[in-house]
Ligand code: IPD
């Protein structure tokens with residue numbers, strides 16, 4: 001059985017391979033199409049990044065399972081599963097906004113044990129491994145200790161779905177501003193939102209309708225850094241599409257309370 005250390009090194013190598021594809025696509029050009037809904041884009045760099053990650057993983061571990069945003073789930077008997085978003089922040093990438101990342105989580109027997117999130121343009125690689133804590137470019141990172149919303153910088157996102165979920169998100173934003181928050185950001189990548197939370201740059205993050213490939217690595221890195229990450233009921237995230245409420249340990253229970261209508265309104269996604 002491979003060690004966690006070995007898996008982490010392969011995940012970092014895979015992120016480095018994707019980084020090269022992404023920088024090349026941004027500088028030399030790439031194509032953009034959409035996946036059904038006109039606001040849900042995919043670029044040639046998404047597809048090529050996922051291809052190089054998948055190839056590298058299967059070169060080392062031919063029997064491991066793989067779930068990628070673009071190529072789907074390959075079933076496997078193995079207890080290992082790689083959960084990959086080749087580019088999180090695809091809309092940013094497609095528009096030439098240099099803020100995106102690759103996100104690679106490795107799960108063993110249903111629990112995430114390694115997470116790597118790589119932002120090629122900022123030159124920042126976030127990672128965490130079970131029992132080792134969370135790191136940014138090799139330096140340990142920790143959740144913020146913010147206790148009050150007046151000292152909180154928050155983040156959110158909007159899923160591609162429109163209608164009721166957007167209303168719930170917008171009313172959530174209003175409620176946090178009513179608490180006197182410092183400000184709110186919408187970076188356009190859930191994985192970076194969670195890593196910024198892990199590094200104490202953000203104090204809270206909330207979003208409706210997030211897929212496992214978007215959150216798997218980031219939520220693990222955030223938890224390893226001491227953040228609390230749950231769904232709207234306060235339960236740990238699994239592999240299903242979910243609501244996400246994440247924050248410093250002090251703010252998280254208050255966030256659940258403020259977003260209590262998320263708990264009582266039936267999920268639509
Ligand atoms: C999206 C980003 C965005 C979030 C969306 C995601 P993609 O992922 O994470 O921040 O608001 O819900 O779908 O499409 O860039 O991989």
Ligand code: CA
Nearest residue numbers: 069085087088
């Ligand atoms: Ca993506």
